[in-house]
Amino acid sequence: MSDHAATDAVPEVDESRRKFLIAATAGTGAVGAILTAVPFVASWNPSESARAAGLPTEVDLSKMEAGQMTTHFWRKKQIYVVKRTPEMLASLAGHDGELKDPESKESDQPDYAKNAQRALNPDVLVLIAVCTHLGCLPKTRFTPNDATVMANWPGGFFCPCHGSKFDLAGRVFEGSPASLNLAVPPYTLEGDKLTIGVDANQKGNA
Amino acid sequence: MATVIEGKGGFRAWLNKRMPVDQFVADQLTGYYAPKNFNVWYFFGSLALLVFVMQIVTGIFVTMHFKPGEATAWNSVQVMVREVPYMWLIQPMHAVGASFFFVVVYLHMARAMLYGSYKAPRELLWIIGMLIYLALMAEAFMGYVLPNGNMSYWGAQVIINLFGTIPGIGPDLVEWIRGDYGIGDATLNRFFSLHVIALPFIIALLVMLHLVALRQVGSNNPDGIEIKEKLGKDGLPIDGVPFHPYYTVKDIVGVGLFLTLFAVVVFFAPTFGGLFMEPPNFEPANPVSTPDHIAPVWYFTPYYAILRAVPDQKIGALLMAASVVAFLFLPWLDRAKNKSIRYRGAASKILLGTFFITFVVLMWLGLKPADGIYVLLARIFTTLYFLFFILLPFVSKADGNGPVPDRVTYHAH
Ligand code: HEM
Ligand code: FES
Numbered sequence: 001m002s003d004h005a006a007t008d009a010v011p012e013v014d015e016s017r018r019k020f021l022i023a024a025t026a027g028t029g030a031v032g033a034i035l036t037a038v039p040f041v042a043s044w045n046p047s048e049s050a051r052a053a054g055l056p057t058e059v060d061l062s063k064m065e066a067g068q069m070t071t072h073f074w075r076k077k078q079i080y081v082v083k084r085t086p087e088m089l090a091s092l093a094g095h096d097g098e099l100k101d102p103e104s105k106e107s108d109q110p111d112y113a114k115n116a117q118r119a120l121n122p123d124v125l126v127l128i129a130v131c132t133h134l135g136c137l138p139k140t141r142f143t144p145n146d147a148t149v150m151a152n153w154p155g156g157f158f159c160p161c162h163g164s165k166f167d168l169a170g171r172v173f174e175g176s177p178a179s180l181n182l183a184v185p186p187y188t189l190e191g192d193k194l195t196i197g198v199d200a201n202q203k204g205n206a
Numbered sequence: 207m208a209t210v211i212e213g214k215g216g217f218r219a220w221l222n223k224r225m226p227v228d229q230f231v232a233d234q235l236t237g238y239y240a241p242k243n244f245n246v247w248y249f250f251g252s253l254a255l256l257v258f259v260m261q262i263v264t265g266i267f268v269t270m271h272f273k274p275g276e277a278t279a280w281n282s283v284q285v286m287v288r289e290v291p292y293m294w295l296i297q298p299m300h301a302v303g304a305s306f307f308f309v310v311v312y313l314h315m316a317r318a319m320l321y322g323s324y325k326a327p328r329e330l331l332w333i334i335g336m337l338i339y340l341a342l343m344a345e346a347f348m349g350y351v352l353p354n355g356n357m358s359y360w361g362a363q364v365i366i367n368l369f370g371t372i373p374g375i376g377p378d379l380v381e382w383i384r385g386d387y388g389i390g391d392a393t394l395n396r397f398f399s400l401h402v403i404a405l406p407f408i409i410a411l412l413v414m415l416h417l418v419a420l421r422q423v424g425s426n427n428p429d430g431i432e433i434k435e436k437l438g439k440d441g442l443p444i445d446g447v448p449f450h451p452y453y454t455v456k457d458i459v460g461v462g463l464f465l466t467l468f469a470v471v472v473f474f475a476p477t478f479g480g481l482f483m484e485p486p487n488f489e490p491a492n493p494v495s496t497p498d499h500i501a502p503v504w505y506f507t508p509y510y511a512i513l514r515a516v517p518d519q520k521i522g523a524l525l526m527a528a529s530v531v532a533f534l535f536l537p538w539l540d541r542a543k544n545k546s547i548r549y550r551g552a553a554s555k556i557l558l559g560t561f562f563i564t565f566v567v568l569m570w571l572g573l574k575p576a577d578g579i580y581v582l583l584a585r586i587f588t589t590l591y592f593l594f595f596i597l598l599p600f601v602s603k604a605d606g607n608g609p610v611p612d613r614v615t616y617h618a619h
Pocket of ligand 1: 247248249250251252254255258311314315317318321323324328331332334335336337338339413416420424425426427
């Protein structure tokens with residue numbers, strides 16, 4: 001203290017030392033700020049109870065008739081379950097050229113549904129009823145040749161929001177704003193018991 | 207700028223010693239010179255400020271009765287308008303106010319485009335304005351979701367899913383925004399928090415910066431010539447008048463007209479034929495029933511029409527984003543020497559006129575179902591929309607350089 005008063009000479013400023021200290025302080029502060037942001041950002045992820053509410057859903061298929069569709073909820077999403085008739089399965093053939101992703105290469109489904117029928121068992125179609133465009137609920141248009149949907153309509157789903165069209169395996173037609181086929185959720189099938197949300201692979205194929 | 211009126215003593219002097227009240231009035235109001243040739247287009251800045259304050263005040267009162275959440279939101283709105291004294295008036299004031307906010311802001315932006323107000327030295331003023339516009343869109347969207355009507359629900363579904371189109375992180379991002387596998391309590395409560403605290407705060411801050419930037423560069427005017435370049439002997443702009451009392455009084459006239467119109471709509475046509483409040487939103491959210499035709503509120507429909515015009519999800523979302531962001535680049539896309547449309551050639555006038563018409567047509571198309579002729583029209587007008595931004599650099603460079611008057615055009619009333 002008294003040293004300063006005694007000498008007029010201002011001690012030389014060590015610029016590089018000062019720069020280093022500024023950079024170190026700013027750097028440490030920035031790291032701290034980023035780490036502090038983590039809990040705030042992470043707090044937006046689904047809570048434990050939201051995750052728990054995403055438990056598997058069971059469906060008894062024995063009460064369904066061929067050609068019938070039932071709807072269920074799994075993880076706040078509607079699930080369509082269709083017991084397909086042989087005619088419905090036949091309607092899947094012959095329009096691959098009009099589809100955006102006929103072999104479901106880009107689309108979202110478990111590998112056991114990555115086939116022509118997009119199903120574990122061709123008779124049972126399980127789809128997440130969320131339009132892959134922007135999430136509306138696709139409506140059923142099962143009657144073939146319904147010209148209000150399009151010419152040569154094989155039967156399938158139609159999204160009212162922006163007009164996406166899907167066949168009876170949920171595969172999207174060219175000209176739709178949606179680019180991917182309707183997603184298939186993980187599921188297992190044991191006789192007439194369908195469990196949505198439990199992966200057939202992890203249970204050892206049913 | 208101007209000198210402070212020295213208080214003779216007493217409270218005024220005491221106050222001014224502790225806070226520069228008179229200095230502020232002298233600098234910002236009586237000593238701030240604005241061009242004398244403002245026309246009606248210059249009402250909308252002060253009106254935007256008015257609507258903002260109105261939204262805050264009515265919002266505070268709506269919040270007193272609103273119960274955010276999946277199970278409670280819808281009912282709490284019904285109860286407040288039916289049972290709480292005068293909430294039948296205050297709640298629609300808030301809902302209708304949102305639409306009026308956009309009417310005012312769109313006219314305010316159109317003015318800037320007419321008179322080249324975004325050009326140097328007002329680029330930053332324009333960009334801050336665009337940030338306000340973006341924050342306002344987020345604020346309006348979340349407000350619309352809060353009451354959890356059926357259009358709230360499905361509108362939110364569509365808009366949040368737009369983020370799912372971002373490659374790689376999309377699906378996780380959507381889950382993070384919702385805080386659940388679908389729109390639920392978590393979503394509604396975080397939107398409530400953002401709508402009531404975070405975004406109004408951000409908008410207020412941005413409006414303040416908007417005005418600071420405006421004071422720094424000064425207002426443009428319908429002739430687009432800088433009044434600061436013609437100073438009188440007193441060092442003040444010859445073509446300027448003090449903001450107070452000249453423009454405070456003018457703005458009060460605007461306020462009077464605006465409030466009259468506002469009251470007429472609130473009392474006699476609050477839903478405005480389904481435009482300000484959409485019919486499906488008079489039903490509670492129903493996750494098993496998508497309304498037959500989903501349309502956002504009118505102020506978002508131009509962008510929505512662009513989204514739907516594209517038969518590919520990712521490109522549609524990308525074009526939609528581009529159609530909003532494009533405005534940010536106007537200061538640099540416009541290469542004319544003159545600012546105001548008054549001193550530009552016919553090509554510029556046709557270009558800008560076509561753009562305004564295109565915006566309104568897309569607005570209309572976004573309200574229509576996406577089929578048949580409407581899709582074709584949406585594609586044509588989407589093309590016209592982007593053509594404006596593509597052609598502007600060339601057209602403005604070619605015919606925006608004619609002679610401009612020496613002084614602003616002004617006729618004494
Ligand atoms: C809450 C919303 C807003 C408020 C309260 C607000 C307020 C104001 C006020 C009071 C003025 C001066 C009066 C006038 O020129 O009308 C002004 C000028 C201006 N504002 Fe805004 N504004 C808002 C949004 C916007 C937006 C969204 C934009 C553009 C994207 C914008 C761009 C401009 C420009 C370029 C000027 C200068 C115009 C000129 O001098 O010719 N503002 N604003
Ligand atoms: S959400 Fe189904 S077509 Fe857009």
